[in-house]
Amino acid sequence: MNTIILKSLGGAETVTGSKHLLKTSELNILIDCGLFQGIKSLREQNWQPLNLDIAETDIVILTHAHLDHCGYIPLLVKNGFKGKIYMTEPTKELAKLILLDSAKLQEEDAEKANFHHYTKHHPAKPLYTLRDAEKSFKQFFTVSENTSVQLSDNIYCRFKTCGHIIGACSVEIKCFEKIIIFSGDIGRADSAILPPPDFFTKADYIVMESTYGDRLHNPSNxxxxxxxxxxxxxxxxxxxxxxxxxxxxxxxxxxxxxxxxxxxxxxxxxxxxxxxxxxxxxxxxxxxxxxxxxxxxxxxxxxxxxxxxxxxxxxxxxxxxxxxxxxxxxxxxxxxxxxxxxxxxxxxxxxxxxxxxxxxxxxxxxxxxxxxxxxxxxxxxxxxxxxxxxxxxxxxSAHADQSELMEWIRKYKNPPKQIMLVHGESSAQEALRVKIQTDLKIPVKILIKDEEFIF
Structure with a gap:
């Protein structure tokens, strides 16, 4: 039976720590692998075990290189992940830069905590080290945009640039005849230095960011x-x-x-x-x-x-x-x-x-x-x-506002069966949920951390 299960391990009801697991009979795929940032209760989640069998996770797909989407990768590899990590060429270079910086800060924070004795742990240890970060780079695997990549007998993925930062992409996963789109972080239509987001036109399900789901960017100059x-x-x-x-x-x-x-x-x-x-x-x-x-x-x-x-x-x-x-x-x-x-x-x-x-x-x-x-x-x-x-x-802002998010959905020739909202605070997600359901008549679900959704 070709059951597909979606579970968010992070980036659900918050704008940080993006990790979305797609479980299938052929592969278990993790889309993004980010660190939690912001308030202490979020940051502490980086130290908690993932609700995930790392040994049975086959592939990571990285939409872009920001820390809240890639920053957990060295820890995933340190804890036993052996598979390929797919991304675009610019994302690879940026992710290396960002992960080395993150590891350096982790090491410095642990050193300061030990020197000043403001730690509950003796000794304090970094979440991961520079060596851990460098080791994870061996599993980076680059792909071109608009090129279908076969991941297994019945699973394919394809990247399309989505603005936000260079190399950032939305990802299409074709899985047993179902099409699931992960939006990544959608950029602006009028960026000064990046082309407008490209888009897919067909999907059964969309997992979509909602950072600015409750506001419009000021159109003034x-x-x-x-x-x-x-x-x-x-x-x-x-x-x-x-x-x-x-x-x-x-x-x-x-x-x-x-x-x-x-x-x-x-x-x-x-x-x-x-x-x-x-x-x-x-x-x-x-x-x-x-x-x-x-x-x-x-x-x-x-x-x-x-x-x-x-x-x-x-x-x-x-x-x-x-x-x-x-x-x-x-x-x-x-x-x-x-x-x-x-x-x-x-x-x-x-x-x-x-x-x-x-x-x-x-x-x-x-x-x-x-x-x-x-x-x-x-x-x-x-x-x-x-x-x-x-x-x-x-x-x-590098994130699309509500009107741009709605326009991105309207690019689909046939409405998807359902949209799942991630990467947003509660007020933004609720506003976007109501807007989509009212204007476009598409069912919307706000994903909850560790809750399983069956396609």
Whole structure:
């Protein structure tokens, strides 16, 4: 009997930790293998055993390289996974970068916990090490977009680019005559540097992200808003701090800022600092795979010539103390860690400065606290009053909004039998569920962690 069972091990009723297991009589396939991020109760799930028989898991399919989709891979391999991990070529390079960084942070966190004795475990150990991450790379297997890959006698998969970041794809799995689509993270139709999402047109079932299922991105001109806040802050002799995800968002930002300088809409001599070794390396990968973007390699090289790219932490204090107005692009994007915290400690208490929030801010992060108009931020054990301007610019989001998600569904020539929503907070999922069922008359289920759904 060709029963197909879907079970979400993460990314169900939350935007993080994406892991969706497809169990069949021929193969058990894990679509994405991400770490939980955000509030402590989520992060603690990374340490709990998976509700999964790793020895009986045959294949991993990776939609893209963000940590919440790939960050658990070294631990899966460490715990016995032996199969191939399928992904696109740019995703392979980005995933290596992100997993090595994650492993380094895991090792550093364990070392600090042991040194400062703030751990329940003696000694504290990393979730995985650099060696674990490197070992998992041996199982990476790249595939081309729009090419059918036979996984077993009756199971095939196919990738289609979906925007979001370079190499990101939706995945079609044909399984015993049923077609199941995993959307991955769907990008914007009007990205400054990526082509619009491609799409499938036939599906029996869709497992779909819902990050912004309850909101529309502001259609107002993003460049004009950036121009306004940059010039206003420079006029006040302040700094513009843009907490940014290193992969995707940082590259889109430097492209838009380059355009604003070219058009003489912001001062040509205004320093732009990208203080993130990961963003620097991700930019190198973006240039290497420029054919996946809408910007040619020569233009990318011109853009980075005008940016102060800082890879060394030792130089950060010099940029922090520099009294000139400047634009700082630094990670992490949700302000949960990284070098952006050094700039925030110095600048968040001054009304001359502006913090531009350009991406999704998960529950429990400093970014969400700022959006909720918190009067102070706790950074490295101390509280800092929030007096800087805090401005949210949604036009730079790498996730489709509700209208774009609905349009993506409308591409299917025949409505699917059911849509399963994942990768969203409860309010977003419920709003999108009602919208789909009301407007498109398609049954929708919100997946619950570890609950099995039988096709």
């Amino acid at each position: 993003l460049s004009a808003k950036l121009e306004y806040w940059i010039n206003q802050t420079v006029k006040n002799r302040g700094n513009i701090i843009i907490p940014s995800f290193a992969v995707g968002r940082a590259q889109e930002l430097i492209y838009i800022l380059y355009q604003l300088k070219e058009q003489k809409k912001i001062p040509n001599d205004l320093p732009i600092v990208m203080d993130s070794p990961m963003a620097a390396s991700a930019t190198d990968i973006m240039i290497e795979y420029s054919q996946y973007t809408t910007v040619n390699k020569e233009k990318w090289l011109r853009i980075i010539e005008q940016i102060n790219i800082n890879r060394e932490y030792a130089n950060t204090s010099e940029f922090v103390q520099d009294k000139r107005s400047k634009i700082i692009i630094a990670g992490s994007g949700m302000m949960t860690g990284g070098r952006v915290l050094e700039y925030l400690k110095h600048d968040i208490g001054n009304s001359r400065n502006t913090v531009l929030i350009v991406g999704f801010q998960a529950e429990g992060t400093r970014g969400r606290a700022l959006l909720n108009q918190s009067h102070e931020l706790k950074i490295h054990g101390q509280y800092y009053p929030v007096k800087a301007n805090v401005v949210e610019l949604t036009g730079l």
